[in-house]
Amino acid sequence: MKQIQIAEFGAPDVLQCVEVEIPEPQAHQVVIKVNAMGINPIDYKTRRGLGFVAEKAKSRLPWVPGYDVAGVVYAKGAAVTGWEEGQRVCGMVNFPLPAGGYSEYVVAMPEMLAAIPDSVSDTDAAALPLAGLTAWQGLYETGNLCSGQRVAILAAAGGVGHIAAQLARHSGAQVWGTASVSHHDFLEEMGIKPVDYHDEKSLEKLKDMDFVFDAVGGETGIQALDFLATGGTLVTLPTITAEQIMQAAKERGKHARGYTVHPDAKQLQTLLEYIADKQLQINIQKRFPLEEAAQAHALLEKGHTRGKIILAV
Ligand SMILES: NC(=O)c1ccc[n+]([C@@H]2O[C@H](COP(=O)([O-])OP(=O)(O)OC[C@H]3O[C@@H](n4cnc5c(N)ncnc54)[C@H](OP(=O)(O)O)[C@@H]3O)[C@@H](O)[C@H]2O)c1
CATH class of the missing domain: 3.90.180.10 (Medium-chain alcohol dehydrogenases, catalytic domain)
Incomplete structure (x- = not known):
């Protein structure tokens, strides 16, 4: 083979x-x-x-x-x-x-x-599997996503981001997603409000977020701490910069968490059923x-x- x-x-x-x-x-x-x-x-x-x-x-x-x-x-x-x-x-x-x-x-x-x-x-x-479980666990295990929350997904057009954005919508959140303009039609089709991360003016839409799902990390993750409402949470994915972002959050009195995805067959089965039911694409x-x-x-x-x-x- x-x-x-x-x-x-x-x-x-x-x-x-x-x-x-x-x-x-x-x-x-x-x-x-x-x-x-x-x-x-x-x-x-x-x-x-x-x-x-x-x-x-x-x-x-x-x-x-x-x-x-x-x-x-x-x-x-x-x-x-x-x-x-x-x-x-x-x-x-x-x-x-x-x-x-x-x-x-x-x-x-x-x-x-x-x-x-x-x-x-x-x-x-x-x-x-890996992207779907990362999205699920970041939103519902590391984070505590609730209906009605204001949620920003950074890198919403990417592998994890496009799944997280759809799950957050299904959970009844209002969802903004960052991506280049070339992906904005894709985000809109998923019911996500697009934000161009290359444009400072566009980024001003990300205010008072209850939840930031950071699939970019590094300086972008640190800057995104400013998008959080009081009591809001930033969950960051790239493990290489997670410590750095959590430290920056601590210094600013904000709340940030990192995590590593783990296998979970039950969660995976649920995500597969969502695809079968056309709730997830x-x-x-x-x-x-x-x-x-x-x-x-x-x-x-x-x-x-x-x-x-x-x-x-
Ligand atoms: N902690 C964990 O267990 C775990 C699990 C899975 C993934 N991860 C990490 O999470 C990150 C994302 O994974 P992925 O599979 O979603 O990656 P991916 O599919 O390669 O992400 C690509 C997307 O990133 C977007 N992007 C790049 N720079 C951006 C920026 N500054 N702002 C907004 N969007 C930006 C791109 O949009 P444009 O084309 O518009 O630039 C593109 O759509 C990776 O670093 C990965 O290693 C961690």
Whole structure:
């Protein structure tokens, strides 16, 4: 089977396609035959040698990136119950290590998986897990989003942002989203009030927010503390700058929190049902063949994706 590995950290061309044996499941594992994989910024940050996963992976190279997979159960260990061979499944698997999703077949723990509803495509199911769980957990676990709140989503057109924006709308919040003007039609279609982050005047619309969902981080996250109403909360995603933003919040008497996504099959199943019920739409910007993982990374790394980028077998 084909698999994408990195033997060293670096630019996209360190992603190499190799042939390896199809894995065998242990008693408590399943093997998924993967049809589509989602890619996420953590994949390219780790490939570059940045962040907490790279720190752990550096002594375990070669490393196979990827957490988001959709496909069918190909084989299962003797102790696995609840899943049958041939059943359509998706999940955020093997997070943070060993990862391994950029493979035609991947070993996974069955409790990380959710069943893909008939009406949901493999592509959407592969795009959903990490970004969808991040959106859910940021809004409802780390944050405490309530109906009627004023919410700003920073990077609302991105992989996590476009899901968070739709969830916040469904929860009855008033939602503003930052993006370049080229994405504003996309935000409006989702019922989001667009704000051009390149334009100071446009940013003035972000006042007295009860909740800021910061999918950008760094200086942008620090500046966004000024958008908060008294008692409001900023939840920041990029883990590399979370401490810095929480410290800045403390100095200004504001409230900011960071978090790291975790697998949760129940939340994932709920999100899949939202897609099936057309309450949530996943935008796929582009699909690449697995062998073109380097091109897919190069596009995602530009930082201007609308929705998600997918690898397909
Ligand atoms: N803590 C966690 O567990 C966790 C989980 C998932 C993701 N993350 C992190 O969250 C961040 C977002 O992830 P993602 O998958 O949504 O990334 P993404 O899909 O690559 O985000 C792309 C979007 O970012 C927008 N953008 C870039 N700079 C911006 C700015 N200054 N202001 C507003 N929008 C801006 C772009 O819009 P334009 O084209 O208009 O520039 C584009 O639509 C990443 O840093 C990722 O590592 C953290």
